[in-house]
């Protein structure tokens with residue numbers, strides 16, 4: 350069973366200043382190799398994809414300057430499970446520190462698509478875009494769950510998987526802008 354909650358905070362320069370035990374446990378379970386020395390590093394080093402960094406930066410700015418806090422659903426799938434999570438992002442009233450706390454809402458094991466998210470699987474030149482917020486994939490302009498993407502691309506018949514490039518889908522883009 351995986352951890353159910355984690356939290357971390359950033360200072361006014363967006364550097365990670367506080368990581369709780371849940372963060373480290375979650376990082377270990379998910380094979381985030383660099384997590385051990387996250388403290389003091391920029392939060393943005395850990396967000397994959399330019400678009401996603403850009404929109405999350407805007408979100409953090411809005412939280413600091415305008416809205417104070419938001420709560421949003423997001424996905425954080427592991428190779429073996431589909432995970433629906435919720436994150437609360439809140440500015441500390443006295444300053445520029447922002448606290449992130451995430452918790453698990455549901456976790457469903459799955460088997461067939463494990464190789465697709467396996468960081469060690471062999472990858473070819475073809476790139477498949479994945480939304481960094483909802484973990485869906487884009488094929489021919491359509492965004493879909495990994496199971497459907499794998500079926501459409503007949504991934505199980507291949508020796509090599511496509512590379513995954515990180516972006517953001519229109520639905521999440523809109524949700525984050527509206528938060």
Ligand SMILES: [Zn+2]
Nearest residue numbers: 480483518521
């Ligand atoms: Zn998305």
